[in-house]
Amino acid sequence: MNAVLVTLAFLSFEYPVNRARKQRICLYLIIVQLPLPPQAIAMPPSAQRAPVAAVLAAANQVILGKDAQIRLALTCLLAHGHLLIEDLPGVGKTTLAQTLARLLGLQFSRIQFTSDMLPADIIGVSIFERERSRFKFLPGPIFSQVVLADEINRATPKTQSALLEAMEERQVTAEGETRPLPDPFFVIATQNPSQQIGTFALPESQLDRFLVRVELGYPDRAAERALLEGGGRREQLETLAACLSPEQLAPLQRQAAAVHTSPALLDYVQALIEATRGSPHFVHGLSPRAALSLLAAARAWAFVDGRDMVLPEDVQAVLPGVACHRLRLARSGAQARLEDVAALIHAVAVP
Numbered sequence: 172m173n174a175v176l177v178t179l180a181f182l183s184f185e186y187p188v189n190r191a192r193k194q195r196i197c198l199y200l201i202i203v204q205l206p207l208p209p210q211a212i213a214m215p216p217s218a219q220r221a222p223v224a225a226v227l228a229a230a231n232q233v234i235l236g237k238d239a240q241i242r243l244a245l246t247c248l249l250a251h252g253h254l255l256i257e258d259l260p261g262v263g264k265t266t267l268a269q270t271l272a273r274l275l276g277l278q279f280s281r282i283q284f285t286s287d288m289l290p291a292d293i294i295g296v297s298i299f300e301r302e303r304s305r306f307k308f309l310p311g312p313i314f315s316q317v318v319l320a321d322e323i324n325r326a327t328p329k330t331q332s333a334l335l336e337a338m339e340e341r342q343v344t345a346e347g348e349t350r351p352l353p354d355p356f357f358v359i360a361t362q363n364p365s366q367q368i369g370t371f372a373l374p375e376s377q378l379d380r381f382l383v384r385v386e387l388g389y390p391d392r393a394a395e396r397a398l399l400e401g402g403g404r405r406e407q408l409e410t411l412a413a414c415l416s417p418e419q420l421a422p423l424q425r426q427a428a429a430v431h432t433s434p435a436l437l438d439y440v441q442a443l444i445e446a447t448r449g450s451p452h453f454v455h456g457l458s459p460r461a462a463l464s465l466l467a468a469a470r471a472w473a474f475v476d477g478r479d480m481v482l483p484e485d486v487q488a489v490l491p492g493v494a495c496h497r498l499r500l501a502r503s504g505a506q507a508r509l510e511d512v513a514a515l516i517h518a519v520a521v522p
Contacts, residue, residue, distance in 0.1 A: 223249075223423065223475055225414040226274045233270045233407050234263050236394030240385045242475060243492050244271060244359075248420075249427040250471040252382025252464065253338050253358040255496060262387045264361040265321055269408055271359070272317040275420060276413030278353065280315035284326035290333035294343050308345065313337055316353045316417065320360035324370045331377060334358065338380040355420055375497075382464050383489070384496040423474075430470040431480040435522045439483050440466055442519050443490065447498060452511065454499040465493045483521045490516060 223245070230241045244267065247254045256264045265281075272279035282293060295311035312318065313334075323331060337343050341352045360381065363370055378384075390398065415423075440462060448456025457465075466481075468489040473481045491512045498507035 220477060222415045222419060226271075227475075229274050229411065229414060230267075230270050233411070234267050234387075235397055236390045237263070237267075237387055240387055241267070242472075243383055243385055243489065246468055246471040246475055246489065247383040247492075248275070248355075248357055249424055249474060250382060250464075250467040251355075251424060251428075252467065253380060254360070255378070255381040255384040256359065256361045256387065257364070257384060257496075258361075258387045260363060262389065264387060265319065266405055266408070267387070268317070268319040268359040268361070270411065272319075273408060273411040274414050275317070276416045277316035277355065277357070277420075279317045279319070280312040281319040281321055282312050283321050284323050284330070286325060286327060288326050288330045290330055291345075293330070293333045294337075294345050297346055308348075308350075310350075313343060314350075314352060316355055317357050317359065320358060322363060323360040324362040324373055327371055328374065331371070331373060334360075335377060335380065338377075355417060355424070378496045379458070379460060381496065382468060383492040385492055427471040427474040428467070430473050430478070432466065432470065433480070436481050436483065436486070437466075438522050439519070440469075440486060442522075443486070443515065446515055446519050447494070450515070452501055453507065454501050454504070457494060457497055461493065461497050465490060468493050487516050 226245060227238075227242060230245075231238055234241055244254050248271070256267065258264060269279065269281075291311070293311050293313050295309050295314070297306040297308045299305075300307050320334065323334075333343075337352060337356075338358055341354070341356050342349050343352065344350075358381075362373065389395075443465070444457050444462045447453055450456070465486065469481045469485040472489050473479075473485045476485070491509050494512050494515075495507045495509065498511070499505065500507060500511065
């Protein structure tokens, strides 16, 4: 009965979702026989979500035809995660990172990874001040709110490892002293396809630090035509105004983390995770950290969509981005592809 009452209340609620989708959500509520807590029924106030919508709209004016990837990147940030963008050179990986940094009003630094780079080039070094007879630490580019690790797989594994502590603990240790990183701290790394010359594959331990991996791909015909007629979009970065501030971002991240998940939804997440562990198609399944990442991303995706509850379709929307770089195919050892995760979604029934 409680689920029915929630359903009727939801149908009458003024909310920007079409009628068919409302009916699907309501059917899900009835089947799982909630009651939902009161805070799960209330929708986020439009005034609070307005900056999120503004970021998406502005980013889509710079990165043409990539709405899903932009939304997934913003979802990753709201879930306190790090983003890996893998694709060919010249498709907009760096532009996407700079666009997000400007629109979110965050301090930005770029690290161009090369084969001769050292960990100190990322973390920082200490220099001796003769006048004061002491060493002074000069922070490296890692001490920024948004760090673009450009072409990360062109650096050696030793240099790549300099990011491990920063991404997991949000701190760095240099010369015996641990220093906290700014809050928020968000790494956007780009990498070229592994078959290209001069690349070093990221180890599994570092890939697992990235909450989401996306591929931008080539633009569609209409987006590329607009790009050709209007010129490069890099010039627009200089005129982009921030839609958010660091002070506004933190409450949005907390609201995204508080999005409601029902027991039935958690059952579905567990079923997906267990399916990867028992599948002969993968070398190994998803770890508990991957399960937590999947749930966090699904919550943030639902929040961006304007809901205070997670649906199975939210989990399905973020699963490829969360799972593909964490799964390896048994037959070839290569990373899982979108079609492999699509087959997994098809094989696991929604409760």
